Amino acid sequence: MLERVEFQISGVVQGVGFRPWIHTLAAGLSLSGFVRNVAGRVHVEVEGPAEQVARFSRALEQPPPLARIEGVHCQPVTVRGERGFRIAESAEGSAAIAVAPDLAPCADCLAELFDPLDRRYRYPFLSCTQCGPRLTIATRAPYDRVNTTMAGFAMCSACRAEYEDPQDRRFHAQTLACPACGPQLELPLEHAIAALREGKIVAVKGAGGWHLACDARSEAAVTCLRQRKRREEKPFALMVGSLDAARTLGAIDDAAAAQLQSPARPIVLLPALQGVVAASVAPGMGSLGVMLPSTPLHALLCADFGSPLVMTSGNLSDEPIAYRDEDARERLPAVADLLLGHDRPIHIRCDDSVVRPSQVLRRSRGHAPLPIALPFELSTPTLAVGGALKGSFALGAEGRAVLCHHLGDLDQPDAFEAFVAAVGHYQRLFRIAPERIVADLHPDDPAAVWARGQGLELLLVQHHHAHVASCLAEHRAEGPVAAIAFDGAGFGGDGTVWGGEVFKGGCGALERVGSLSAVPLPGGDRASRECWRMAVMRLDEAGLRTDVIAARMGASAVEAVRAVAAGAVNAPLTSSAGRLFDAVASLLGVADEQTFEGQAAMRLEALASRAGESGHYPLEGTEVRPIIGALMADRASTEVRSRRFHSSLAHLVALEAARLGCEKVVLTGGVFQNALLQGEAAALLEARGLVPLVHRKIPPNDGGLALGQLAVAAARDARSS
Numbered sequence: 001m002l003e004r005v006e007f008q009i010s011g012v013v014q015g016v017g018f019r020p021w022i023h024t025l026a027a028g029l030s031l032s033g034f035v036r037n038v039a040g041r042v043h044v045e046v047e048g049p050a051e052q053v054a055r056f057s058r059a060l061e062q063p064p065p066l067a068r069i070e071g072v073h074c075q076p077v078t079v080r081g082e083r084g085f086r087i088a089e090s091a092e093g094s095a096a097i098a099v100a101p102d103l104a105p106c107a108d109c110l111a112e113l114f115d116p117l118d119r120r121y122r123y124p125f126l127s128c129t130q131c132g133p134r135l136t137i138a139t140r141a142p143y144d145r146v147n148t149t150m151a152g153f154a155m156c157s158a159c160r161a162e163y164e165d166p167q168d169r170r171f172h173a174q175t176l177a178c179p180a181c182g183p184q185l186e187l188p189l190e191h192a193i194a195a196l197r198e199g200k201i202v203a204v205k206g207a208g209g210w211h212l213a214c215d216a217r218s219e220a221a222v223t224c225l226r227q228r229k230r231r232e233e234k235p236f237a238l239m240v241g242s243l244d245a246a247r248t249l250g251a252i253d254d255a256a257a258a259q260l261q262s263p264a265r266p267i268v269l270l271p272a273l274q275g276v277v278a279a280s281v282a283p284g285m286g287s288l289g290v291m292l293p294s295t296p297l298h299a300l301l302c303a304d305f306g307s308p309l310v311m312t313s314g315n316l317s318d319e320p321i322a323y324r325d326e327d328a329r330e331r332l333p334a335v336a337d338l339l340l341g342h343d344r345p346i347h348i349r350c351d352d353s354v355v356r357p358s359q360v361l362r363r364s365r366g367h368a369p370l371p372i373a374l375p376f377e378l379s380t381p382t383l384a385v386g387g388a389l390k391g392s393f394a395l396g397a398e399g400r401a402v403l404c405h406h407l408g409d410l411d412q413p414d415a416f417e418a419f420v421a422a423v424g425h426y427q428r429l430f431r432i433a434p435e436r437i438v439a440d441l442h443p444d445d446p447a448a449v450w451a452r453g454q455g456l457e458l459l460l461v462q463h464h465h466a467h468v469a470s471c472l473a474e475h476r477a478e479g480p481v482a483a484i485a486f487d488g489a490g491f492g493g494d495g496t497v498w499g500g501e502v503f504k505g506g507c508g509a510l511e512r513v514g515s516l517s518a519v520p521l522p523g524g525d526r527a528s529r530e531c532w533r534m535a536v537m538r539l540d541e542a543g544l545r546t547d548v549i550a551a552r553m554g555a556s557a558v559e560a561v562r563a564v565a566a567g568a569v570n571a572p573l574t575s576s577a578g579r580l581f582d583a584v585a586s587l588l589g590v591a592d593e594q595t596f597e598g599q600a601a602m603r604l605e606a607l608a609s610r611a612g613e614s615g616h617y618p619l620e621g622t623e624v625r626p627i628i629g630a631l632m633a634d635r636a637s638t639e640v641r642s643r644r645f646h647s648s649l650a651h652l653v654a655l656e657a658a659r660l661g662c663e664k665v666v667l668t669g670g671v672f673q674n675a676l677l678q679g680e681a682a683a684l685l686e687a688r689g690l691v692p693l694v695h696r697k698i699p700p701n702d703g704g705l706a707l708g709q710l711a712v713a714a715a716r717d718a719r720s721s
């Protein structure tokens with residue numbers, strides 16, 4: 001008996017070799033019919049004996065490695081008596097689109113790249129259905145070659161044959177190209193290698209933007225890069241050609257190895273092995289950021305150079321990474337001696353992702369725009385604009401969200417412009433036209449200001465509420481939970497700056513039940529750069545002498561800060577845990593100032609990691625005073641005191657959470673990027689029989705806020721329906 005069944009398959013099913021896989025599957029079962037992309041879904045119809053159709057249906061349970069099936073709807077349709085199975089033209093539609101993230105070269109492509117007998121030997125732009133650029137080249141939906149920046153490269157006959165051969169791994173690979181027909185480098189790779197060997201700085205056009213590269217072992221080259229890029233101390237990422245080479249730079253366990261080799265090829269923070277690369281690569285840090293090649297071009301570069309390269313974003317200081325060729329040619333010669341470009345345009349800028357082995361810290365290239373399932377259904381299509389410091393918005397419709405790539409600091413005009421452009425681009429790519437916007441409660445937040453001008457329904461969500469909801473959304477967990485949100489700063493709504501908060505509740509409603517004792521934030525933003533200001537405030541709070549600070553900064557400076565703190569303007573009270581780390585870094589003589597966000601806390605963590613379990617200081621609820629008192633009286637080494645400070649906060653977190661009587665405890669906010677604090681707090685919670693919920697795939701910092709904002713909106717929709 002013949003039957004014909006229609007399948008509508010949703011999820012990550014475009015740009016990952018899904019249609020070719022369906023074709024091979026159906027043809028192998030002698031089924032007729034077709035497969036086609038229909039805006040975000042794959043539409044399949046198969047016709048044949050009932051038994052074969054059933055086998056086809058079962059095989060869908062094991063899709064190709066990069067595909068993610070989220071839903072399959074099937075229904076019987078009229079038998080047509082069709083012959084053969086074909087890949088049909090893509091159709092336009094209104095459902096959400098799923099464009100895949102950029103994928104690093106797969107093992108098969110890498111093997112070809114280094115095989116002298118292959119026609120793509122040393123071709124820097126080879127790819128297949130399992131790898132290559134996706135999001136960064138997509139100009140519009142659906143994902144087909146004509147809708148990418150590959151549209152201008154006509155396939156040669158050899159490539160065309162591969163494209164049309166169902167048995168070939170490049171069957172319907174939209175990025176398919178070869179040296180005869182595809183993109184080309186603008187200068188021989190040897191020139192770049194020679195320049196790098198001479199200690200010069202080379203700008204390299206990567207997948208989502210330009211990088212700046214130099215010899216990581218050369219102190220002179222790295223120092224020169226710091227000067228020209230105007231980046232004082234913020235660590236540079238490194239790139240090496242293989243996992244074995246990465247093992248010479250940092251300690252790599254199984255989780256780290258899996259991250260390094262994942263198709264996303266993120267920068268992985270590894271405990272540093274000393275003395276391999278120049279000290280100025282990551283001064284004062286206990287870890288190194290290492291990645292493996294994310295494109296074939298980078299693979300060739302690393303193989304030919306043969307030792308670690310600094311691979312940092314192609315920009316000056318805090319500007320967004322350059323991605324347009326005109327822009328790169330204008331800006332990068334100030335930093336780079338040589339530009340290694342090519343003629344495949346980048347349509348969207350996308351920075352490298354940054355992860356710790358068990359936690360995503362920056363979700364960008366290789367991860368965005370993988371869809372995320374929301375814990376509740378949205379009643380209207382919604383845009384959540386996130387926060388200012390680590391710009392990233394999310395678009396949601398029904399039960400799904402798309403969190404965009406990392407956009408940088410939206411207070412920078414270029415980054416803000418990129419934000420506005422990306423909002424439009426993602427709306428078109430994913431066919432979501434928002435009818436409502438969710439933004440931060442902060443009246444001056446640039447994304448919130450923009451949101452107010454859009455003429456759509458507006459929902460404002462408190463900063464830490466969004467942090468907590470982001471973690472809950474990731475775990476698809478429901479309240480009531482206890483939640484600890486520790487970060488740098490978030491607008492509280494009560495005239496104070498929050499950042500050391502204890503909550504109870506869920507996505508829909510969250511009650512603030514405690515916070516670290518607050519002190520003035522003297523001089524606003526200046527207080528976050530000059531850690532010693534917070535040290536003075538915490539000493540004053542504890543009723544201790546400030547000699548230790550006055551000895552370094554001068555007694556008059558200490559008095560001046562006290563005057564600012566006592567004034568009515570520019571000294572709001574803050575419970576920020578981030579600023580508490582800054583204060584302690586100054587009190588321990590580790591850092592009186594910092595040149596980038598989180599630097600002082602990272603130094604403290606590096607020191608504390610060198611000390612073993614050392615006990616903790618006495619605690620009185622969420623009072624900071626007793627911790628500071630004991631810290632100042634402690635005569636142990638800086639390492640041990642730093643460790644005891646970490647342990648004290650971990651115990652404070654566990655005690656406060658346990659008090660609330662909820663089984664699940666959310667740990668969220670940028671301060672929980674601190675692996676030592678997070679690990680110790682989670683272990684203490686587990687020892688009490690509680691379940692810590694920590695961020696894994698969504699950043700604990702402000703990069704995850706937009707998802708949390710969407711989750712809050714969805715939870716309110718669910719409650720009111």
Ligand SMILES: [Zn+2]
Pocket residue numbers: 105106107108109110127128129130131132
């Ligand atoms: Zn491949």
Ligand SMILES: [Zn+2]
Pocket residue numbers: 155156157158159160177178179180181182
């Ligand atoms: Zn070709």
Ligand SMILES: [Zn+2]
Pocket residue numbers: 463467487488489490669670701702
């Ligand atoms: Zn935050």
